[in-house]
Amino acid sequence: MEEQLSERGKRILEAVIEDYIATAEPVGSRTITRSHELALSPATVRNVMSDLEEMGLLASPHTSAGRIPTDKAYRLYVNSILEAKQNLTAGKRDEIRRRCRMAGKDPAEMLKEASRLLSTTSSYMGVVMAPRMAANVFHQMEFVKLSSHRILAILVSQNGTVQNRLLETEEEIPQEDLVRMANYLNGMLQGLTLAQVRERLLAEMQSEKVRYDSLMAKAIALSEQTIRTDSTEIFLEGQANILEQPEFADAAKMREIFRAFEKKSLLLDLLDRSMQAEGVQIFIGSESPLLKMEGMSLVTSTYLTGKDTVGVLGVIGPTRMGYGRVIPIVDYTAKLISRLLDTE
Amino acid sequence: MEEQLSERGKRILEAVIEDYIATAEPVGSRTITRSHELALSPATVRNVMSDLEEMGLLASPHTSAGRIPTDKAYRLYVNSILEAKQNLTAGKRDEIRRRCRMAGKDPAEMLKEASRLLSTTSSYMGVVMAPRMAANVFHQMEFVKLSSHRILAILVSQNGTVQNRLLETEEEIPQEDLVRMANYLNGMLQGLTLAQVRERLLAEMQSEKVRYDSLMAKAIALSEQTIRTDSTEIFLEGQANILEQPEFADAAKMREIFRAFEKKSLLLDLLDRSMQAEGVQIFIGSESPLLKMEGMSLVTSTYLTGKDTVGVLGVIGPTRMGYGRVIPIVDYTAKLISRLLDTE
DNA sequence: GTTTAGCACTCGAACTTTTTGAGTGCTAAA
DNA sequence: TTTAGCACTCAAAAAGTTCGAGTGCTAAAC
Known part of the structure; x- marks a missing residue:
């Protein structure tokens, strides 16, 4: 089974694969000698095909049908037979x-x-x-107040991707505060990837500084909610x-x-x-x-x-x-x- | 053909339709007498079915098969037979x-x-x-500068839907101008539906006032581009x-x-x-x-x-x-x- | 006058049988 | 080593059967 594949074997395998790709029908020795001009008789091709079958490269659905390439054959084909043809019209x-x-x-x-x-x-x-998303680079964040308890958070990445999320808050946050929050975040997160942004936000949530500034705490919490989805x-x-x-x-x-x-x-x-x-x-x-x-x-x-x-x-x-x-x-x-x- | 449908006819038509819905097979007179307890013999049902066929409510794929409801029969069924069953578990x-x-x-x-x-x-x-989109109510618009000639326009509707569009400008517009443009537009378009917004913008583009204020002209042009897509x-x-x-x-x-x-x-x-x-x-x-x-x-x-x-x-x-x-x-x-x- | 039992008839679906032909493997000659 | 020749295989297509659900009609029963 481990015998090395001869040049002729390759040619014939290629022919089988290409015919099979074209027709989706099992390929017989006859067909090959006709379509690909190998100077060989069907009988010879049959012998070679028999060897290829031995090697696990071809399979026959039943005795009296042609042969079909196995996955192994396709692998071989894309790895070492198919080569020069790689250009597009x-x-x-x-x-x-x-x-x-x-x-x-x-x-x-x-x-x-x-x-x-x-x-x-x-x-x-x-x-x-x-x-x-995580690979995008943070560019800017906005909070838009839709109604008293509904805020739309918008996250813009440098490549122009926009992510947005509707948030509900328990208490009403005045518009000016939303702007301040956004400014604060934009300063802090400038130029980070969203993955880094996420880490940063989680870290901030723990930090002392933020604990005592409830507005900033809220800002962090809101933005964390926004970025959470990475579908x-x-x-x-x-x-x-x-x-x-x-x-x-x-x-x-x-x-x-x-x-x-x-x-x-x-x-x-x-x-x-x-x-x-x-x-x-x-x-x-x-x-x-x-x-x-x-x-x-x-x-x-x-x-x-x-x-x-x-x-x-x-x-x-x-x-x-x-x-x-x-x-x-x-x-x-x-x-x-x-x-x-x-x-x- | 225009004879009015009798009560019995309705019952039988209903039976045929329901059996056909369940099985996707042509329904015969026999099947019906078995599954729906009508006190009738197959022969009688056959007669009725024959009438129904006459009326264009049933069709048979071939002589020796059962019958299939026509579109007309379905119509009748949903309009006047199917009624009381309309509640969900x-x-x-x-x-x-x-x-x-x-x-x-x-x-x-x-x-x-x-x-x-x-x-x-x-x-x-x-x-x-x-x-x-056109039915949405305008809430707010933002322009975010991504790089010197790329601006991201974001349009927020009152229900929280976000529409955004990447715009390229020939000349660079400073950030402050973008903010002023957005403010101007937000004031002007507050509370309109997007359809109205569109009309308004087109009208503004013609107006004298705007002609001489190039910044506002630009604002109008940009926002018009943003709203253009109504896919x-x-x-x-x-x-x-x-x-x-x-x-x-x-x-x-x-x-x-x-x-x-x-x-x-x-x-x-x-x-x-x-x-x-x-x-x-x-x-x-x-x-x-x-x-x-x-x-x-x-x-x-x-x-x-x-x-x-x-x-x-x-x-x-x-x-x-x-x-x-x-x-x-x-x-x-x-x-x-x-x-x-x-x-x- | 409905309703129904009875019966001959129809016709596709499913199952069998036959035919066909592409394909194989082997053998023996080139 | 290659190939012509030939017997053999076997799925698919074609042709032929069988089967049965279903019909329409007629005449008897209600």
Whole structure:
């Protein structure tokens, strides 16, 4: 089983994978000799395929069908066969650029558009995880009094992201006090990341100084409430594309997939994981920690602002996915988003 | 065909509809006599059903199958047969209340939760159209300077909704000017609805007074840009529930539905339409203007803040939907949301 | 004049059987 | 080592059966 893969073996494996990607049907020896001009007869190809099966790279659904690549084969394929093809046509590149630009400056809008874009250009599902709030840099905070006991807290980050939260207070706080509180906080928190802001606030809550200044104590408490939520948003677009894939034609399978993606927490785990490493990463079928993801693969890339990794985006599709086509799309989109998000 | 429907006819039609709702299978004369204790033989029921078919209330897929209610029958059913059953179990009511409360004060969060709730309690799709911004009442506006040429405009409505927009300016505007601009605008726009605000701003842009005060001109221009977007958000949840319905087991059909809902504009039209009238409304299958909605029905109700209708929410499911169960859910949820949204 | 039992008839769904053809593995010759 | 040849396999498609729920009609019963 551990015999090294010959050059010819590689060629044939590549052919099988590419045919399978194109047709979703088990590939036979015959088909290969016809479509890829290897100067070999079907019989020879059969022998090689038999070896590949031995090595755990191919599998046959039953004796008299063609063969299907295993997850291991896809892994090998993306790691060491698929290489030179990694560039995008100028047209696609333009389209991506144009549509990202069009989405405007608002970060959330832009990310959503990016997700939609990943989905349409790849014809699978696009997914974008918004930057963790915690990595944003604090810029300014405001308290707006809505009615006697309702205050709207607004937190602005340097990149233009806005977080807001409706707070209820027991006692009425006069408008001037709200302004003073905001000024105090803005002075204190200038330039910190929100993660640091959080720590700072918790520390302040303990400190002597604040204890005796009830206004400041209130200010700290209110802002702590505001910053508490760190729910990471995920934009998942193009779910309907998945319905197009023949391997999910079966209604039961489809249902399972949709259910799985309805719980975004699963997806979140997965994306969090791919944020560990920089650049393009590929999770193939069973490698993914999501059991439900059987038969699906994920191509991701991290994106950055400045030099900090802040988020991750990618494409989810069947294991039988056009990696050669998808990888550059993901890669390029991530780089573009990084550039656009960068606070100039 | 125009013969009036007898009492017995009604009873039998009701039986057919209810059986069909429960099973999604064509209903035969036999089945009915068994499950609903009408003191009639199958043969008699057959005669009546034949009459009903004549009247366009039932249809048979083929000679030797049972019968299926037509859209017209559903219409009759919800209008004049289904009546007394319109109350919710205490348990369900509690669940709805509890979950709405839990969602917190933020209007957007709450509406999203309401949609999810409609979907789980009905086991179809939940849909909520967020209030048209234009109906909100202006409360306050802020301009936050992010960097030399980037300004974040924040618009707060009285109900706590926040709208924000990143603006780029050609020339740098000093912070003090931004504050003065905001003060000026806040004075001018106090208490108007956003629709009125918009009109006012456009009017001001023409006025003499403003022409010669370049700062105020800028203020007006900036705020006009901010308010320009009136994209109504729609929360659609529980799409996976639709996959459960046997009538959509076919992959092609499913795809069509998902594609249709991906374009939210269609849905928007439909919901806009149901906002014309107050209270619960029901669109059955072909009655809906969405051609793609074939086989689907929509139960909606408007919700209000104070006494103004501001939005609409509802349930989308197959025409064969448990109206008796869904209507009170929609009704109650709408009322509850109205109450919770009310600015106390 | 309703209502119902009886019966022949219809027709899709489900199950079987047959046919077809792409694909395999093995053997022996090139 | 490669390949032609051939027997064999097996799922999928096509064709053929069976089954039964359901219908419509007629004539007897109420």
